[in-house]
Structure formats: structure tokens, C-alpha cells
Amino acid sequence: MLSMSYTDPWPEGSVGLEEEVVTAAAQAEQLDRSSVDCNSSSCSSDNLDDSLTSLQWLQEFSILNASASQSSHHHSHFFGSQGGSDAPSSPLAGDPASIGMPLTPGKPTAASFCRTPCLSALPSLVAHGHCPDEVDYKTNPHIKPPYSYATLICMAMQASKKTKITLSCIYNWITDNFCYFRHADPTWQNSIRHNLSLNKCFIKVPRQKDEPGKGGFWKIDPQYAERLLNGAYKKRRMPPVQINPALQNCLRMNAHAGQAAATAGMARNLCVSPESQQLLKEFEEATGADQNWDPRLAEATMLNCWVSGKGSKRKQPYRTGGSKAPRRSSSPLLAMDEQEDLSSLKGNFDWDALLDSALNGELSLNEGGPLSPIPQDEDLMVRGTHISPLELPGGIIENHVLMETQRSSEADFDEETFLATAFLQSPWSEVEEGNRPDFLCSSTVNIDQLFDLGDSLGGDLSSKIESLL
DNA sequence: GTTTGTTTAGTCAGAA
DNA sequence: TTCTGACTAAACAAAC
Numbered sequence: 001m002l003s004m005s006y007t008d009p010w011p012e013g014s015v016g017l018e019e020e021v022v023t024a025a026a027q028a029e030q031l032d033r034s035s036v037d038c039n040s041s042s043c044s045s046d047n048l049d050d051s052l053t054s055l056q057w058l059q060e061f062s063i064l065n066a067s068a069s070q071s072s073h074h075h076s077h078f079f080g081s082q083g084g085s086d087a088p089s090s091p092l093a094g095d096p097a098s099i100g101m102p103l104t105p106g107k108p109t110a111a112s113f114c115r116t117p118c119l120s121a122l123p124s125l126v127a128h129g130h131c132p133d134e135v136d137y138k139t140n141p142h143i144k145p146p147y148s149y150a151t152l153i154c155m156a157m158q159a160s161k162k163t164k165i166t167l168s169c170i171y172n173w174i175t176d177n178f179c180y181f182r183h184a185d186p187t188w189q190n191s192i193r194h195n196l197s198l199n200k201c202f203i204k205v206p207r208q209k210d211e212p213g214k215g216g217f218w219k220i221d222p223q224y225a226e227r228l229l230n231g232a233y234k235k236r237r238m239p240p241v242q243i244n245p246a247l248q249n250c251l252r253m254n255a256h257a258g259q260a261a262a263t264a265g266m267a268r269n270l271c272v273s274p275e276s277q278q279l280l281k282e283f284e285e286a287t288g289a290d291q292n293w294d295p296r297l298a299e300a301t302m303l304n305c306w307v308s309g310k311g312s313k314r315k316q317p318y319r320t321g322g323s324k325a326p327r328r329s330s331s332p333l334l335a336m337d338e339q340e341d342l343s344s345l346k347g348n349f350d351w352d353a354l355l356d357s358a359l360n361g362e363l364s365l366n367e368g369g370p371l372s373p374i375p376q377d378e379d380l381m382v383r384g385t386h387i388s389p390l391e392l393p394g395g396i397i398e399n400h401v402l403m404e405t406q407r408s409s410e411a412d413f414d415e416e417t418f419l420a421t422a423f424l425q426s427p428w429s430e431v432e433e434g435n436r437p438d439f440l441c442s443s444t445v446n447i448d449q450l451f452d453l454g455d456s457l458g459g460d461l462s463s464k465i466e467s468l469l
Numbered sequence: 470g471t472t473t474g475t476t477t478a479g480t481c482a483g484a485a
Numbered sequence: 486t487t488c489t490g491a492c493t494a495a496a497c498a499a500a501c
Contacts, residue, residue: 148491167473191492197475204474214501215473 141179149188149195152178153202157220164205164217167193200224 137145145152156173157165165173171189175182196202201224205217 150491187493187495190494193472193474194476194493195491196473212501214471 137178137180138176139179141183144180144184145178149191150199150201153192153195153199153218154220157218164219166213166217167196167215170196170218 135143137143147155152174153170155177156170159173159177160169170192174188174192181188196204196218201221203219203221205219207213207216
């Protein structure tokens with residue numbers, strides 16, 4: 001269950017301890033505003049363009065054009081284009097589950113959502129394991145994002161632009177950016193908590209005694225961030241697309257109904273448009289995907305988010321027979337779906353910002369670089385163990401336990417996590433020095449590693465790094 | 470009562 | 486086949 005007081009995950013301008021506090025009134029105002037926006041008549045029709053706008057970032061994306069990285073307009077939007085002149089899809093329109101059909105909160109398997117225009121493409125999608133070339137996870141409630149929970153947590157942390165965030169903020173970010181989870185059984189939140197507790201990558205930062213609020217804060221273990229940059233990450237298997245069974249039922253029902261017009265609209269929605277194909281082609285050309293296809297890159301850009309032709313064996317959401325009935329969610333998010341404002345896209349990826357951050361030394365180049373902003377007076381809890389910060393001679397604030405973890409042979413981050421978080425809009429390019437997330441700032445990366453990173457991203461990127469150096 | 474955090478147990482899938 | 490990671494489910498306790 002989510003907190004009864006829904007809070008804006010990342011209130012603008014807020015830094016530090018008050019980062020999670022947003023008044024309910026402000027939230028209501030936001031929802032109100034979005035409700036108005038999404039009641040516009042264009043919402044439903046604009047849905048057809050969602051697949052296009054979700055690839056808008058491709059149009060803007062250019063590794064070769066990184067010189068314009070600092071320009072505000074140059075954001076490679078991971079979760080779809082938003083704002084500005086893009087005429088972004090309405091949050092409501094983008095959330096099909098908010099259209100008409102009664103919601104059945106719970107796991108997607110129990111979701112009763114059915115949107116008629118989704119029906120024509122699904123047979124092939126389900127039967128042949130195909131998936132549209134573009135999946136807007138922000139608006140698609142049927143397809144589970146191909147990211148591990150750890151990745152999602154990392155993405156939330158990175159997108160927050162804060163050094164530490166609360167559990168509820170993680171929830172909010174995920175539900176804000178992945179429609180799937182808005183309608184899923186809230187047990188995924190249990191998994192999130194489980195992941196935070198179990199995964200070494202995440203460090204619990206207890207609240208100060210005089211700090212109001214529930215629970216503590218969570219941050220990324222900088223040592224694991226370093227490991228990511230060192231390439232010591234594991235590959236995560238790609239999950240297949242998970243289609244709501246309810247949607248499939250809906251599909252069958254509509255097949256009988258013979259809604260030709262609706263299915264025609266569906267085809268437009270899920271099939272790859274020529275524009276998108278062109279964008280994809282340009283993207284592949286820009287990244288040398290033809291010769292040097294990097295699945296990690298593809299995954300990070302959510303272009304290979306569907307099942308391959310041979311299909312993945314990854315399990316679908318399973319429901320063992322006789323198990324308890326899906327719980328109804330009491331999450332206010334579901335109720336707010338009718339009016340929730342998704343317009344505030346968080347976690348936009350910016351390749352250029354990432355690169356420039358590295359080039360500007362914000363990814364330390366082994367010169368006693370940026371320090372971890374872990375407050376020295378900040379107590380950390382790792383696996384229930386209280387640890388104290390330690391300042392090393394080099395100025396790099398380390399941590400006893402974190403140093404221990406560095407020796408561990410386990411690497412809980414995978415490359416997907418790294419790439420996914422790396423492609424989030426680089427926060428440290430926009431925040432004050434002191435407010436930089438320490439996720440990467442405390443990491444040290446030598447120049448070779450940087451080149452390795454560049455190589456993994458494509459030759460052009462490496463060339464750019466080289467030329468700039 | 471709700472939320473948060475920890476722990477245990479089990480299943481499944483991919484890799485070795 | 487075994488190992489490992491991801492995921493799910495559940496129980497429990499503590500804090501709010």
C-alpha cells in the first residue's frame with residue numbers, strides 16, 4: 001500500500017531533508033490541473049501518437065551532437081517526450097487504464113483494463129512474441145518494464161537528483177514513470193522494500209532524530225557505482241514482455257465482437273510507423289548498431305524491450321492455482337488514475353549530459369576528484385549495522401563497510417542498472433556542487449575506463465571523448 | 470492502523 | 486545438472 005499522503009517525488013528546488021515533503025494541497029492542485037488537461041477532447045486521439053512521441057527522443061538524440069549537451073532542449077527522453085512543443089500525450093490519455101474501463105486494482109493479471117484499439121496487433125504480439133518497436137512504459141499499463149527492481153530503484157534515485165530518497169519517493173517515481181506499476185498489485189512494493197534491504201547496492205540512511213517522517217532514506221552505495229564504471233557488473237537477462245491476461249481476454253472478446261474500426265486504430269497504435277522506423281534507422285546508424293550492436297545500449301534505450309523471435313523463457317507473472325485472491329489495492333494512486341498528472345516526467349536521460357559530466361571531471365578521473373558528499377555527520381546503516389563515515393587521506397570519503405563491500409566478489413549491480421541510471425538525465429549538471437548525488441561523484445574512473453565506457457556506447461562517442469581530451 | 474524494514478522461503482530462468 | 490540472480494510471497498517487528 002502506498003502512503004495515504006501522496007507526495008511529489010521530486011519537488012523542484014527542494015533539497016535535503018525536506019525533499020519528500022509536499023503538501024497534500026499542492027498535490028491536489030497538481031492533480032486538478034492534470035485533470036483539466038486530460039479531459040481535453042484530443043486526449044484519446046492523441047494516444048495514437050504516443051508511440052511516436054515516445055520516440056521523440058530518438059529524433060533529438062545524437063551522440064555526435066553532444067556539443068549541445070547543455071542546452072535545455074537537448075534531452076534524450078527515456079520515458080518519452082514531454083513538455084514544450086512536443087505536444088506530449090496527455091497523462092490521462094497516456095494512461096489507458098484511466099479511460100472509461102473500471103479498474104481492477106491488483107496484479108496486471110487481474111487488471112480489467114481493456115482498450116479496444118489494442119486488439120489487432122496483440123494476436124501477433126502474443127502468438128509470435130513480437131512487440132512494437134516502441135513501448136512507452138510510462139503510458140503502457142500492460143507491459144512490465146524490462147528492468148529489475150534494483151534498476152528501477154537506481155533510476156528513481158538518479159532521477160530524484162537527490163543524494164538520498166525515501167521509499168515512498170521510490171514508489172512514486174516508479175508509478176509515475178511506469179504505468180504498469182500503477183495498476184499492478186502493490187506487492188511489487190514489497191519487492192522494492194525487499195530489494196532495498198537485501199541488495200548491497202543500497203544503503204539505508206536513517207533519519208535524524210529530529211527529522212519528521214516515516215522510514216529512512218536510501219542511497220546508492222558509491223562503491224557499487226564504481227564497480228559499474230569499472231565494468232564489474234553482471235548481465236541481466238532480458239524479460240519478455242508481459243501482457244496482461246485480462247488484456248488478452250479482452251482481445252478475444254473483441255475479436256468476437258468484430259470491431260474492425262477499433263482494431264484498425266489499434267494497428268496504428270502498435271505497429272511501427274514509418275516515422276518511427278526511420279528514427280530507429282537513424283539511431284542505429286548513429287550508434288553503429290548494424291556493425292556493433294550493443295544490446296546494453298539497446299536495452300538502455302528501451303528499443304529491445306520485447307521478446308526476440310525465439311522468445312525468452314522468462315516466466316510470466318504466475319499465479320499458482322489456489323493461491324489467495326489478488327488483493328485489492330488501497331493505493332490512492334489507482335484512484336488518482338482518473339486525474340493523475342503524469343506530465344512531470346522525471347528521469348529523463350541525457351547522453352550528452354552524462355558524457356559531459358564525465359569530461360568535466362564530475363566523474364572523477366583519479367585525481368582526487370569529486371568527493372563523496374556523504375555528510376560526515378551522517379550515520380549510515382548497512383544491513384542493520386551502524387557505520388560511521390571515514391575520511392581518507394585522499395579526501396575521498398569512504399566508509400568502513402563500503403570498503404568491505406568493495407572486496408566482495410559479488411556485484412549486485414548489473415550493467416543494465418548502470419546504463420539505465422547513466423542515461424537518466426544527469427543530475428549533477430544542474431545542481432550545485434554540494435548537492436551532487438554521490439552515486440557517481442564519489443567514484444573514481446580512470447581515463448581508460450572512460451574510454452571503455454565510450455567504446456561500449458559506440459565508436460563515435462569514443463571519438464568525441466578523444467577529441468575533447 | 471499504516472508504513473517501513475528485515476528476514477525467510479520458494480519458484481523460475483539463465484548461465485556455467 | 487548445478488549455481489545464481491530475479492522475483493514473489495509472507496511473516497514479523499518497529500516506527501509513526
